[in-house]
Amino acid sequence: MSKAAPEARSVASIRDDVAEGRLKIVDLIEETLARIERLDGQLGAFLWNDRDRALERARDLDRRVKAGDASGTLLGVPVAVKDNICVSRSPCTAGSRILKDYHPPHDAHAVERLQAEGAVIVGKTNCDEFAMGSSTENSAYQVTRNPHDLTRVPGGSSGGSTAAVAAGLVPVSLGSDTGGSIRQPAALCGVVGFRPTYGTVSRYGLVAFASSLDQIGPIGTSVRDVALVASAISGYDRRDSTSLPIEARDYASSLTSNLEGVRIGIHRDYYESLEDEQIRVRVKLAIQELREAGARIIRIDDLDLLSRFAIPTYYLVANSEASSNLSRFDGLRYGPRIEGDDLLGTYRGTRGLLFGDEAIRRILLGTFALSSGYYDAYYKKALQVRRLFREAYGAAFEKVDLIIGATSPVSAFRLGQKIDDPLTMYQCDVLTVPASLAGLPAVSVPCGFTDERLPTGLQIIGPPLSDAAVLSCAFAYERRSGFKGLLANLEPAS
Amino acid sequence: MDPSAIEQIARLARLDLEESAKVRLASQLSAILEHFRSLEKLDTEGVEPSVSAVDVAGRCRPDEPAPPLDPAELMANTRFEQDRFLRVPRVIE
Numbered sequence A: 001m002s003k004a005a006p007e008a009r010s011v012a013s014i015r016d017d018v019a020e021g022r023l024k025i026v027d028l029i030e031e032t033l034a035r036i037e038r039l040d041g042q043l044g045a046f047l048w049n050d051r052d053r054a055l056e057r058a059r060d061l062d063r064r065v066k067a068g069d070a071s072g073t074l075l076g077v078p079v080a081v082k083d084n085i086c087v088s089r090s091p092c093t094a095g096s097r098i099l100k101d102y103h104p105p106h107d108a109h110a111v112e113r114l115q116a117e118g119a120v121i122v123g124k125t126n127c128d129e130f131a132m133g134s135s136t137e138n139s140a141y142q143v144t145r146n147p148h149d150l151t152r153v154p155g156g157s158s159g160g161s162t163a164a165v166a167a168g169l170v171p172v173s174l175g176s177d178t179g180g181s182i183r184q185p186a187a188l189c190g191v192v193g194f195r196p197t198y199g200t201v202s203r204y205g206l207v208a209f210a211s212s213l214d215q216i217g218p219i220g221t222s223v224r225d226v227a228l229v230a231s232a233i234s235g236y237d238r239r240d241s242t243s244l245p246i247e248a249r250d251y252a253s254s255l256t257s258n259l260e261g262v263r264i265g266i267h268r269d270y271y272e273s274l275e276d277e278q279i280r281v282r283v284k285l286a287i288q289e290l291r292e293a294g295a296r297i298i299r300i301d302d303l304d305l306l307s308r309f310a311i312p313t314y315y316l317v318a319n320s321e322a323s324s325n326l327s328r329f330d331g332l333r334y335g336p337r338i339e340g341d342d343l344l345g346t347y348r349g350t351r352g353l354l355f356g357d358e359a360i361r362r363i364l365l366g367t368f369a370l371s372s373g374y375y376d377a378y379y380k381k382a383l384q385v386r387r388l389f390r391e392a393y394g395a396a397f398e399k400v401d402l403i404i405g406a407t408s409p410v411s412a413f414r415l416g417q418k419i420d421d422p423l424t425m426y427q428c429d430v431l432t433v434p435a436s437l438a439g440l441p442a443v444s445v446p447c448g449f450t451d452e453r454l455p456t457g458l459q460i461i462g463p464p465l466s467d468a469a470v471l472s473c474a475f476a477y478e479r480r481s482g483f484k485g486l487l488a489n490l491e492p493a494s
Numbered sequence B: 001m002d003p004s005a006i007e008q009i010a011r012l013a014r015l016d017l018e019e020s021a022k023v024r025l026a027s028q029l030s031a032i033l034e035h036f037r038s039l040e041k042l043d044t045e046g047v048e049p050s051v052s053a054v055d056v057a058g059r060c061r062p063d064e065p066a067p068p069l070d071p072a073e074l075m076a077n078t079r080f081e082q083d084r085f086l087r088v089p090r091v092i093e
Helices: A011-019 A025-043 A051-066 A109-116 A159-166 A183-189 A223-233 A277-292 A307-328 A343-354 A357-370 A376-399 A422-427 A433-437 A467-481 B003-012 B019-041 B071-075
Strands: A046-048 A078-082 A120-125 A172-176 A192-195 A216-220 A263-266 A296-299 A402-406 A442-449 A455-461
Touching: A011 A025, A011 A051, A011 A223, A025 A051, A025 A078, A025 A120, A025 A159, A046 A159, A051 A120, A078 A159, A109 A120, A109 A172, A109 A223, A120 A159, A159 A172, A159 A183, A159 A216, A172 A223, A183 A192, A183 A442, A183 A455, A192 A223, A192 A467, A216 A223, A223 A442, A223 A467, A263 A277, A263 A376, A277 A296, A277 A402, A277 A442, A277 A455, A277 A467, A307 A357, A307 A376, A307 A422, A307 A433, A307 B019, A357 A376, A357 B003, A357 B019, A376 A433, A376 B019, A402 A467, A422 B019, A442 A467, A455 A467, B003 B019
Parallel strands: A078 A120, A078 A172, A263 A296, A263 A402
Antiparallel strands: A046 A120, A172 A216, A192 A216, A192 A442, A402 A455, A442 A455
């Protein structure tokens, strides 16, 4: 397998070429679908493609372009969508057997917004069941492999969306990030993954895992592409009661590579205390690059007390919410049904048989944490610590504008290496869950390779609604480092 | 946490589990909860719980009539339709 990077077509170049008549959308979509068909067998990124519908949409857009009746920031851009985000009349399994053959009658708000900007949805991508996992191995349907090393995981839970971008199958995709499910796979696959401020992208049409943490966001090969998609899907939606009452935002046009005077915080848990020396070295070099770009690097200690409590806090909050959210899957209205002797037997049989191991583990943990006698010691305690996280970040952002560090404490690990040890798997999220608990915008940008040629990611976190500043810092780093979209080439050597 | 405790939580969560799964889960959940108990070390006396990342009070949208999702399309997701209703196991004896 050659490691030479295939040429990535940027979102802006597709849009411009289409708008100026140099590129027909139908040709681009044909080419994209052919590449998926040729290469995805070794990757397993896609669960489903609808060739006919994508081509029909492409032809319709081409007709409108010709008539001078088409516009949009994503005109003609092929997009892959994680399979826990609804696209009307396409299957939506969320990686679970309990949603097998479910076809939602509605589009997610983010999907509506993509289509309004002229994007073409080319397929749904694999993920951990209900987005619960850090390796995409918890999908009930298939394994997804890391395009940089097919014996390794792509990270998770948005592993399909991330691998598809990293292998150059699509320029951009949508994922969802509850505790790091966009940023961690982006780091492990060498692409850009962005979790917007909680509430800036509607959760309408996202299969709920942990509602107070779930956030849809983009994955792409460059910060500019990700900023364009993030802008397209942002803005208030009345159908999500936690949607912030703000206008759609334009992150792309405000990107600047000038970091003069920007105060960047570093914390030892995201840097010096990391066990993996290679990741530590990559972060060190990144800090140097940012300093040279004009940033002031400031050591912060506000998160000192909290870092080691991130995993229990996050997993108690997320699993408690999950146990409640997943109670809707009972086999009565959609999906397969295992009929029992009575109603209760049907519920228990359907859920017991069709949920996978990790979903069951989390439902049980959440049910336990919410149960009488344990609520105060577990769930309420975690909510109180969540408040402490928010306060600690608030104090830190009095002193600095952004916080940087590693996205993941480990690079891509081997398939099967951690799947039988849930607690070890949970530790993969230790650097991404704190920003999730506080609802902060955070991005992972490629930060170079380890000696084993595995990608690493630099995480940039900002205060609420500082999405533009977070993306600008990522843009500045990308410019200086040259680590734009570390694409893997899966084409056979000719 | 032993298999009988798992059985009790599974009953609350409406899940049927094999005996072997209960044994496996008992050991896994014990280890996980042991780790979670580290939170006890943090003093949270008087700290207000934070149920969300943002302090948005439960906002309600205006109650305006709008076309519903197509019932026929919704019912296409079930094999248990009968005269535009869902057939479910008997609830009332």
